[in-house]
Amino acid sequence: MLSLKNINKSFTNGKEKNHVLKDIDITIEDGEFVSIMGHSGSGKSTLLNIIGLLDRQFLGEYMLNGIDTHTLDKKSFTNFRNKNVGWVFQNFKLIHNMTVADNVGLPLLYQGKSTREIREIVENTLNKVGILDKANELPKMLSGGQQQRVAIARAIVTNPNILIADEPTGALDSATTVEIMDVFKNLNVMGTTLIIVTHDVLVGGQADRMIKVLDGKIIGTNYEI
Ligand SMILES: Nc1ncnc2c1ncn2[C@@H]1O[C@H](COP(=O)(O)OP(=O)(O)OP(=O)(O)O)[C@@H](O)[C@H]1O
Numbered sequence: 001m002l003s004l005k006n007i008n009k010s011f012t013n014g015k016e017k018n019h020v021l022k023d024i025d026i027t028i029e030d031g032e033f034v035s036i037m038g039h040s041g042s043g044k045s046t047l048l049n050i051i052g053l054l055d056r057q058f059l060g061e062y063m064l065n066g067i068d069t070h071t072l073d074k075k076s077f078t079n080f081r082n083k084n085v086g087w088v089f090q091n092f093k094l095i096h097n098m099t100v101a102d103n104v105g106l107p108l109l110y111q112g113k114s115t116r117e118i119r120e121i122v123e124n125t126l127n128k129v130g131i132l133d134k135a136n137e138l139p140k141m142l143s144g145g146q147q148q149r150v151a152i153a154r155a156i157v158t159n160p161n162i163l164i165a166d167e168p169t170g171a172l173d174s175a176t177t178v179e180i181m182d183v184f185k186n187l188n189v190m191g192t193t194l195i196i197v198t199h200d201v202l203v204g205g206q207a208d209r210m211i212k213v214l215d216g217k218i219i220g221t222n223y224e225i
């Protein structure tokens, strides 16, 4: 479970202070699928960066799996993220001179796993997202949808309990969006907590709950009936 209490975040540029997140309270249970929607500039990515443990410069309390994230030093914070959270981005962020298998295996390499172990886990993971046949290709040989599958595989290869995606279908056509959402939803059905920021109502509407952000504030949530 994760809970944010009274989260505030400002960016300061010279003398100007931009108060981006205002008194945010959110609780997300394990296994939920939550979407976050709102206008451009409303603070969605800023909020997601906090939830996904990329940013720890904020005011307020963020508890994840029973840990107060403010109590972690920098290294423990990074380890905590790597253990608990997988990230997926709009533009995939794959490493272009590495094969699909090597991209997906990279987080395991950082964990110090053996080549043999990595190969086995990577194969299983690529199979899960339906692109095992692309293991030895370079990312540029793949379609956008296939590249996003690689990115999802890389995000889940360490078995995180939370999968976080910032506009994951923003660069995809509508048919590919449907396919990628199926991949996400399958992972969610298997137990992964799924948190997606999106502009696309057809994507956000598939969540159990939609959190709406306006000018850095939560203005409502919709519950599926
Ligand atoms: N690193 C940063 N430094 C300074 N200001 C920032 C930074 N990141 C975001 N902001 C500001 O915070 C506000 C919210 O930005 P954010 O990226 O969270 O919006 P968003 O809802 O994700 O928008 P979009 O839908 O366009 O991605 C904006 O005013 C933006 O300029």
Ligand SMILES: [Mg+2]
Binding pocket: 044, 045, 046, 166
């Ligand atoms: Mg954004």
